[in-house]
Amino acid sequence: MSLLFETIKCQNRQLHNLSYHDNRVRWSRENLFGMSHDFDFANTIKIPDWIGEGIYRCRVSYGEEIEKVEFFAYEFKHPKVLQLDEYPSFNYEFKYEDRGKFQNLLKIYPNADDVIITQNDLITDATYANIALFDGTKWFTPNTFLLLGTKREYLLDNQLLTEDEIKVSDLKKFKKIALINAMRDLDLAYDFEVDKNIISIKLNNGIA
Known part of the structure; x- marks a missing residue:
């Protein structure tokens, strides 16, 4: 193991x-x-x-x-392209050092900075982070997450984040996206556009 x-x-x-x-x-x-x-x-x-x-x-x-x-x-890196990929059988309940499945997924999309895994057309996680989405009033995170993230739990406990079901088709309702993990908080938030299965990050004015 x-x-x-x-x-x-x-x-x-x-x-x-x-x-x-x-x-x-x-x-x-x-x-x-x-x-x-x-x-x-x-x-x-x-x-x-x-x-x-x-x-x-x-x-x-x-x-x-x-x-x-x-x-x-540590140096913060800002993503430019996030790829959506439907992977119904993907499971990452425990935070294993063996990240081969993630690495193989990233190799499929060499032009993407990260891949957001979807399951049954629902948003789950990116390969290195949980997802947070801002609708102009509140921050939301998918209730179909893969890994119980520590920053995600902290933000939920402090009522800075609300858990909800988020479909791929719901993405256009949101104004900003953040990739949250132990090193990244909601202050690293980006304006974005969605075109089919690609999320394009706007770096010029998108950092909250």
Whole structure:
């Protein structure tokens, strides 16, 4: 079995959203390994001395035990093209390090920056993020998600995001799209256009 992993945002030497990462690790280990004891990243991760101010990505690889903790510099990348792909059998309930299915999907669309997976014409997730869509008043996220994202859960708990069924045909009702994950929040939001199965991002004035 592949190891699992967590990506944790480290900003100015502070680890973000740890309780949500703890919960996902606890849930994953209980369901995969039958382990029921609590888990606490705050007492597990030591931030290296070379980490300074700014934003870094902390990656934790684990199975029944923590296998590796790594830190990397992080730079935000803005997508230009998102491809929609219907993949009814795709499943990503646990955050495995083996991302071969995602990588194969991205290879099919070399001109796309990411692929949004649809199932039965419903929006699920992109390969590296949950989806959020803004209608001009509220932010929504699909209730047909693939992975229980930590940032998604945080935004839902704080009533900054509303869960709903979102069809591919509903995309034209929305004004902005955001790809949310541990490193990306709703402030990285983009105006967009939809043409068949391609979402084109407007970078000039689309960043909220």
